[in-house]
Amino acid sequence: MNGALTDRLKAIFRDIETDDVRDGRLTVLAPAASVLSVLRLLRSDGYGYLQLISCVDWIDDGQLEVVYVLSRYLDGEGGIGGGPIRVVLKTRVPRTNASLPTAIEIYPIAEPYEREVHELFGVRFEGHPRLTPLFLEREYEIPPFRKDFDTRQYVEDVFGSVPAVGEESQDS
Amino acid sequence: MDRNQLVKWLEAPAKMAHKYSLHAVYFCTGCGIIEVPPTITARWDAERFGVLPTATPRHANLFLITGYVSVKTLRAIVRTYEQMPEPKFSVGFGSCPINGGMYWDSYNTIKHLDRYIPIDGWIAGCMPRPEAIFIAVTHLWTLIEKDMADGYKRYREHYDEYRANQERVLGKLEWPPLFPMRKDQ
Numbered sequence: 537m538n539g540a541l542t543d544r545l546k547a548i549f550r551d552i553e554t555d556d557v558r559d560g561r562l563t564v565l566a567p568a569a570s571v572l573s574v575l576r577l578l579r580s581d582g583y584g585y586l587q588l589i590s591c592v593d594w595i596d597d598g599q600l601e602v603v604y605v606l607s608r609y610l611d612g613e614g615g616i617g618g619g620p621i622r623v624v625l626k627t628r629v630p631r632t633n634a635s636l637p638t639a640i641e642i643y644p645i646a647e648p649y650e651r652e653v654h655e656l657f658g659v660r661f662e663g664h665p666r667l668t669p670l671f672l673e674r675e676y677e678i679p680p681f682r683k684d685f686d687t688r689q690y691v692e693d694v695f696g697s698v699p700a701v702g703e704e705s706q707d708s
Numbered sequence: 709m710d711r712n713q714l715v716k717w718l719e720a721p722a723k724m725a726h727k728y729s730l731h732a733v734y735f736c737t738g739c740g741i742i743e744v745p746p747t748i749t750a751r752w753d754a755e756r757f758g759v760l761p762t763a764t765p766r767h768a769n770l771f772l773i774t775g776y777v778s779v780k781t782l783r784a785i786v787r788t789y790e791q792m793p794e795p796k797f798s799v800g801f802g803s804c805p806i807n808g809g810m811y812w813d814s815y816n817t818i819k820h821l822d823r824y825i826p827i828d829g830w831i832a833g834c835m836p837r838p839e840a841i842f843i844a845v846t847h848l849w850t851l852i853e854k855d856m857a858d859g860y861k862r863y864r865e866h867y868d869e870y871r872a873n874q875e876r877v878l879g880k881l882e883w884p885p886l887f888p889m890r891k892d893q
Contacts, residue, residue, distance in 0.1 A: 672780075673780045673879075674779055674816070674877075674879070687813050687814065688813050690815050691812070691813050691814070691815065695818065695819045695820075695877070696819075697876075698820070698824075698873050698876055699823070699869070700820070700822075701823055701826075701862075701873065702826075702862055702866045702869070
């Protein structure tokens with residue numbers, strides 16, 4: 537039964553790779569161009585819940601991997617049609633000018649997740665209505681979750697340079 | 709009332725009143741706030757020490773900063789602190805407000821809170837037990853008695869420097885200065 541979804545995905549999208557189902561989890565690797573189509577198919581297949589959008593910085597490959605974790609609600613039989621409970625959809629984009637189409641029209645909940653990935657990893661989501669900062673207050677030259685962001689240097693430059701106030705500042 | 713303290717009451721009634729009616733802002737930041745509900749409720753009962761939580765900073769005079777301070781939280785902390793009426797006492801709770809604690813190399817966490825608002829005392833630990841809050845409160849009594857809990861006076865005195873440090877991290881602040889800036893005069 538578990539093979540059914542994999543076979544169907546492979547039949548429709550020739551350029552995707554799938555992994556074996558482990559712990560009820562199917563991993564799908566898709567190119568950036570077909571991400572929306574795969575998401576749309578999975579959504580119509582019962583994976584109505586986008587758990588999160590995450591991102592991994594593969595700095596040696598010069599790529600950012602955006603990860604969509606989808607799941608379905610269980611019915612009495614342990615899943616509609618007995619498919620895997622969770623689908624992990626991964627796609628890779630180049631680190632420079634990283635951009636992906638937004639998934640909001642398929643999963644409205646993608647809005648905050650995409651804002652988060654945008655501000656922390658610098659992936660642009662084309663068509664997103666407001667890619668404004670979600671958590672951060674400051675401007676960062678390099679998005680802070682990228683591997684080449686030097687946190688210690690940043691802390692030294694920004695917070696280390698704030699002087700002490702009052703008597704303490706006169707002592708030092 | 710403790711009869712031994714009668715002289716103190718007669719000498720400095722306002723000071724004694726400040727000591728025994730510390731109203732803490734119920735301000736939640738970081739993980740330290742987990743320790744506060746048992747502290748103020750039946751298990752440890754902070755009211756024995758005259759400490760009560762208040763819903764608004766405008767009725768409070770004790771500010772417990774209970775954990776790591778992100779840049780966004782600092783904005784809220786400064787706003788809260790400036791709204792409190794004087795005299796006000798602020799206590800940093802846990803290692804993180806002291807020097808960043810385990811977030812010492814985090815890109816978005818304030819390392820030394822006393823550079824942005826004045827702090828009257830620190831409770832070290834990660835996390836401090838609720839008992840540590842009571843030790844801090846009794847220390848604070850001593851400080852108030854000796855006029856050493858003067859954070860709010862320092863804030864007035866060095867307001868330019870505090871405001872400059874706040875703006876350095878938060879960018880332009882959207883509210884006007886609490887006190888007249890020295891360079892304006």
